[in-house]
Amino acid sequence: MTVPVFEEYEPAIDCTCAGCALQRRAAARAVPVRYGGHPAAHGARRALVLATAAGVVLSCGAAGAAAAAGQSAGAPRAGQDPEPVPDTPQGEKGPLKGSGASGPPSDSAVLRKTTRAEIINRAKKWVDAKVPYSMEKYWSDGYRQDCSGYVSMAWNLGTNEWTGSLASYGTRIARADLQPGDMLLFHNPADPSKGSHVTIFGGWTDYTRTHYIAYEQARPRTRKQSTPMAYWSNSDRYVAYRYKGVSGGSPGSGSDTAFPGAGQFGPGANNAHVTRLGEMLIARGGKRFYAVGPGPVWGEADRRATQAFQQAQGWKGKEADGLPGPDTWRLLTTGAGRDIPAAVTGGSPNTSVAFPGRGYFQPGQSNSHVDRLGRQLVKKGYGKHYVSGPDPRWTEADRRNVEAFQRAQGWRGGAADGYPGPETWRRLFA
Template identity: 50%
Template sequence: MAAKVPYSLTAYWSDGYRQDCSGFVSMAWKLPANEWTGSLGTVADRITKAELQPGDILLFHNTSDPEKGSHVVIFGGWTDGTRTAYTAYEQTPPHTRKRDTPYAYWSDSAKYLPYRYKGVAASGTGKAGAREEPVPAAGPASHGVAGYPGRAMFRPGADNAYVTRLGRQLVRKGFGTYYTRGPGPRWGEADRRGVQAFQRAQGWRGGAADGHPGPETWRRLFS
């Protein structure tokens, strides 16, 4: 906020994050890659207005025309007990700003939906099971887990060698029954179902077993 990072759909700040609204959220959530309004929902859980806590987001993705109206802001807390306004942190022209905002937003209010990052651990009053998966102990490797390439490698439509490597390891571990032919390199439903089966075998449920490999899934799968 103090740096007043200039807004841009194409420029990247010194930390590697894109200087638009979803790049700002990607930075705040420490995501391994720059997401956009159409993909942030895949790394988060839908929550209710009553569950909103600082650090959650309010997201509007205009599926019919993503470049028209789509926006995301970080929820910073209610301004008073009426819960009709909140502090919003957002990357918007001309630069990053913090301001009191009517719920859910100034325009298209009904289209803004609250989400919570799956990597957030549940607290005493938080949403139970909101964590993406158990967090591994910190280590010297990239993203805290040796060899883990980041979520961007396993998005819908992703096509890369990491998908093949993941699939082959699922087969070795006995979770390759969903493949009708050899795994990889294009991420698909067979990969997701295999990962989900492996996650459930770890005793994980709910959002922790959604079939999308996070760093702890990767660590256990390749250990």
């Protein structure tokens, strides 16, 4: 049998081989022992074990871990590409930095109160800003730009925590009880730089509860996406927690999410629930409906903003009448559902023109629909390719103007071919 060989070495700073590069990264990402890091990670030198017996042990451990990962709920489904394991090394626990800086954290600090809607809205701010991932940098609000700094920000903790300390701010719950604003946490105490990660739960994607919307800080930037329960890797090791300072519970429980009743809204209503409704609608994209306020007196602005939010969920008819019901209130208070899109400018169900069909917009066609399309393109600021203005004849100028509008929506390839379809038409006439 081959005698095990033990070779100690220190990775050269200028060596580009994979082994030295891996050792340098591991040393740089190691967490101090006082914060739960592994003592072996802080030696000045590393031991590389090359042994047949050791190799057998390590390979068995790796095989067991791989089997566990394959059996976990977060394993990719057949036919799907697996999601890369997030590379999420973390900084230490500490105060805020930069313009959002505060004093040093206090063990006796009182938890800041917040609601589920506020947690999700804070999480969305980083998604919209596309905050780059970094364990050394801090965003303008003072929070560190890694996964635990992101959750610290969303929970409004006032300090930068890490995966080894976030659990102390929450109460452990069952995954079946998860609600928007809760977190899913995996902390690896043996080596925190290996696999430790945390996400904000944004709601189930469907009734099967196999996937949820995850708000997370991972390379290269903050993202919001459908994610297997509980995560792509180490799924069985993620633990669900609820922030101790959250003031919203389950609908109908007498908490902030409980619907106050239909009688609190509509013409003649004057109460604090109307004010809160307006504040939540503004946070979800309805600011343009309010010239002033919101306030306690029910007005047309409240109705239009509510209707726009309801229509954003795909509701129609009485479900989108502009008067909040239990479902509308639940989505607003929990931060769930779709925001009011910027393209919707009125909130009235009669603001769009029915799409006449693709056949009217082809070479050689001449009809009133082409003329209407051209005039709307000019109105929206996409008429630069017209030499003498739009007319009933379909021309290359029409196609190029439609293409410009489609590209402005972020579409590419066949989705931006210059020929209007139902979605192009709906957005153009919204």
